[in-house]
Structure formats: C-alpha cells, structure tokens
Amino acid sequence: MASLQQQTLVIIGGSSGIGLRVAEMAADAGANLIIIGRNEQRLVAAQEQLQAHGVAVSTHAVDVHDHAALEALITALPPFNHLVSMVGDVMGGGFLTAPMATLRHVMESKFFTNVRIGQLAATKLLSGGSLVFTSGTGGRAQDACASYVGNLGINALVEGLAVEMAPDARVNAVSPTWTVTPFWREMPAEQLAATRQRFADAIPLGRTATLDELAQTYLFLLQNDFITGQHIAVDGGIMLGS
Numbered sequence: 001m002a003s004l005q006q007q008t009l010v011i012i013g014g015s016s017g018i019g020l021r022v023a024e025m026a027a028d029a030g031a032n033l034i035i036i037g038r039n040e041q042r043l044v045a046a047q048e049q050l051q052a053h054g055v056a057v058s059t060h061a062v063d064v065h066d067h068a069a070l071e072a073l074i075t076a077l078p079p080f081n082h083l084v085s086m087v088g089d090v091m092g093g094g095f096l097t098a099p100m101a102t103l104r105h106v107m108e109s110k111f112f113t114n115v116r117i118g119q120l121a122a123t124k125l126l127s128g129g130s131l132v133f134t135s136g137t138g139g140r141a142q143d144a145c146a147s148y149v150g151n152l153g154i155n156a157l158v159e160g161l162a163v164e165m166a167p168d169a170r171v172n173a174v175s176p177t178w179t180v181t182p183f184w185r186e187m188p189a190e191q192l193a194a195t196r197q198r199f200a201d202a203i204p205l206g207r208t209a210t211l212d213e214l215a216q217t218y219l220f221l222l223q224n225d226f227i228t229g230q231h232i233a234v235d236g237g238i239m240l241g242s
C-alpha cells in the first residue's frame, strides 16, 4: 500500500462526521491535512483535535456550493497529493412530489459541485495522487429521487475522471448508507433512533455502520495504488434486500 506519510490530503468536509474520522486516520498515517468546511467553530475544534496527532493542519472556511469561492480556494492551495470530498446534500421523496427547487439543489450540491471539485483538483494534484468522492446507497429512485440520481452521477463521474486522469492519478468513491453522524444533528432524538432502527431492519447485516467502517474505506482507496474508477458500497448489503 502507498504511504500517506508526509503526503498532503485536502478534505472538503473534514470538520465533522465521516470526513473528520478520515482526517484522524490519515493523520495517524502521517498525512498533513487541509480541512475545508463552512462552520468556523467546527473547523477550529477539528484543527485542535487533528493537530494532537502531530501533523500540520490548516483550515479554510468556504461554502463550496459557491463555485467562484471554490475556484478561488483551490487556486490558492499549494499542490496536493490527495483530495477527499464529503460534499452532497440529500433529500427524501419521489419525482411526483419533490419540488423542482429541491431537485435542483441536491443535483447542484451532490453532482455539479463535485464535478467542479474534480475539474479544479485535477489542476493541483501531484502525480501519483488520488481523488475520493462520496456517493451513497440505500435510497431508491421512488423515495429519495434526486439523491439517487446524484449518487448515480458521482458513480459516473469517478469512472470518467479515472480514465481522463490516468495514469497520473486515481479517482474513486465511497457509498455509505444511512449512518448516525452530525449530519442529522437537527433530527429529534426519538426520530433519529426510529430511523436508525428502520435502516437496521432493512440491512441484511442487521445494523447501521460505524464511523470507522466508513472512514477505513476512504483510507483504503487513498492507499491502494491499483484501484481506480470504482465506487465501494459500505452499506451492510442494504440494496440486496427487498
């Protein structure tokens, strides 16, 4: 496996949830980190937590849905070895009832923003590096329509970029299914517990994922030099059920 020692890893969304756990694991593997998020307080807390691992950590508060701000940010960064994107808003509901504004927002967040991240990152990625995007699994076209299309979009994006960027760089994605993270911080505790149970019941392995099970997969894709164009579902087999 390729070493992350002294490599520079950019994590868009490294201040919370899955991305923060990826950052911790990468720091333990010796990577220096550039962490991007929107909320300043979360960035400061993440920086303190990650610096304790003995690596260099810088942070940037940018809303990457603003593509001009995203471009300015990536243009200003030094060249880097790897980039992980955790960006992608979600929705629930089918095509018949979803407001067009919601469909457009989710596609803009999940698909177009990540396309732009890929285009810009390609100009800064050092040879031998990689990109890892975040797709998703578990939702169906009839109950999470734009999320479902957005995830298909990410899966296509990694295939296209993998060929366009080879042999200099690799491009992959991880697909989590519903998992307890701060992503659901606005959800009332009772609803959170009920949703977790509903997913556990639908997942053949009978539970939802741990953060470590998800984060480990990003680390695996960053470090395995012969995997490109793949999206790996870490979902307990949810799509195999009825």
Ligand SMILES: NC(=O)c1ccc[n+]([C@@H]2O[C@H](COP(=O)([O-])OP(=O)(O)OC[C@H]3O[C@@H](n4cnc5c(N)ncnc54)[C@H](OP(=O)(O)O)[C@@H]3O)[C@@H](O)[C@H]2O)c1
Pocket (backbone or CB within 6 Å): 012, 013, 014, 015, 016, 017, 018, 019, 036, 037, 038, 039, 040, 042, 062, 063, 064, 065, 086, 087, 088, 089, 090, 134, 135, 136, 137, 175, 176, 177, 178, 179, 180, 181, 182, 183, 184
């Ligand atoms: N948790 C789940 O159930 C689940 C299931 C399937 C897929 N996913 C996907 O996994 C990804 C990460 O989820 P998570 O559960 O780890 O969520 P989280 O704890 O809310 O973390 C999301 C991270 O991304 C950053 N971020 C989000 N939008 C951003 C934007 N527009 N500009 C800059 N930074 C942004 C957040 O920063 P701020 O906090 O500052 O905004 C935060 O650091 C998302 O794409 C989500 O759709 C999650």
